[in-house]
Amino acid sequence: MDILIQTIGDIINADLGSPLAAFIALLLVSLAILGFMSLTAGGLSFIERRVAGRMQSRIGPNRVGPQGILQFMADGLKCAQKEDLIPDGADRLLFKLAPVLCFIGVFGTFAVLPWGNGFFASELNVGLLYLMSVTSLVVIGMLMAGWSSNNKWSLLGGMRSAAQMVSYEIPVALSLLPVILLCGSLSFKELIGAQGAMPWDWNILNSPFTFISFFIFFLAALAEGNRTPFDIPEGESELVAGYCTEYSGLRFVFFFFAEWANLYVIGAVAAAVFLGGGHLPFGLESDIVSLLVFFAKSFFMVFIIIWLRWTLPRFRVDQMMTLCWKTLIPLSFVMLFGQAITLLIYHELTFLQSIVSLVLFAICVLVGVKFVSRVLVNIKEQKYKMMHTLTGS
């Protein structure tokens, strides 16, 4: 039974058998999710701007509220006050529908997204499949927005986004397949349940193939979510704002809402499918703790996405397609095949799995250490440069 719905049903003390009570319970759940989604999207917009600021040696928004944390509310309010323009010659119906579709595409994923180990809005046995199908609504929304605006930039942006997102859905799905093979299920509950608490029990470190699959998934999901370095559908410098050029006011907010919420969705899926969900070792696990651990993992992934955005330049359109069709898709087929064989081998030699996982873990630690040392060197260098080139002394 759907756990969150059940909980709320208990709270309002109603019998979920009656249609009215079920309706009310569903409404409450969706409102709760909507609240969570808006807070996440708003909070992420703030975090993103602050992180971006610091990465560019600026401060970022820091005026509204303590340290600028209420900036997203001010922005939302500002947009709500703006005139709701529909350009002349636009297809009014499609124009109005497009942001809603984009929003629904992302909002729908929250129905199956896990919130820790035991929390789901609804426990669907084909959760992953549902998630991937419902996100394709976003493509339609963007294409619609681009088409209906009657503007060349919008149309170009819409076309690009259609090409990009349709292409990148393939590697996303393919790169999830090795893990599905491994766990034998599409349900988030079982995907999380199949993983352990320690890093080497996570799906990502199961074999080299899942390891690489994780990166393929991550890159492809970035591209599907229109994030830099894959943000060509809205490349500011080329297309003004891409498919949402003509949008203003709240409709515009809907697009960005969807985009930022999508960040969290990518992070949460990565955390649930590859990074061990909300498990904690040493018997520390409880419902609330798993919730926190899960959020921590998801937001860490989100941080990485933000960090990537402010590091890497944008791809060219043809490079993007090359990356997808010539690199990611063949690679993910190889990973699927390799994982299938690995599973057979693991079946015969069970001890091999823990050895491989531990070796992979050791490699990760080594790369991590190397990375940290590079970061330390760079911090020193930047501090030195700042003191000696800016002040001229």
Add this chain to the structure above:
Amino acid sequence: MGLGNYFKDIKAGLTSAFEGMSISLASLFVRPVTVQYPDVDVKSDEAMRENYNGPLRGMPDNYRGLLDVDLEICISCKLCEKACPIDCILIEDVKIDKKQIVGRNGKSTMKMKSPIQFDIDNSKCMFCGLCVDPCPTGAIVHTNEFEFNRSDRSQLISRFVKADDRAQLKVRGAEIAIEDAKAKAEKAAKKKAEAEAKAKEEEEASKDQSEAKGTKE
């Protein structure tokens, strides 16, 4: 081409992304350079040291802010007016009593004229500094001042000559003009007299000559 290049490209992409990520993460731990401008008084080193912990200090000396003119040493040569590419300097001048001035560069010059109007239209000025370079005395300079939003567009014009001074200069200028005219007239008269005297002398001389000629004949 070939499989070797394919993997080489992947490796290059991964390593450069690795390095790039380490650089951008590092900058999270370095203080931002931003000065919170209206909160921190950017013009004073002291205030910057107190309220801001980045590496910047005060305004740089070569900052090109609002223009300032030292009318004491401006010799009204109008070189700046000519140099300005967008004609935002307007100078009118009168003659003054000659005086010796020392320019900002230490050279002394005779000042013979003074502006009675020296206007710079800051709404047009692009702070290029082209007027500063040719000034022979260093009278026109950029200041550090950069806050000049005003409530009225006409206030954007800096008028360097005060109304009182202008009136005085004008009066004195008119006097000098009269004196000059007088001097000129006197000079002209003197010249004329001289010329006449000379003409007379010459006439006499020629007369003498012709007489001499006549005697010869």
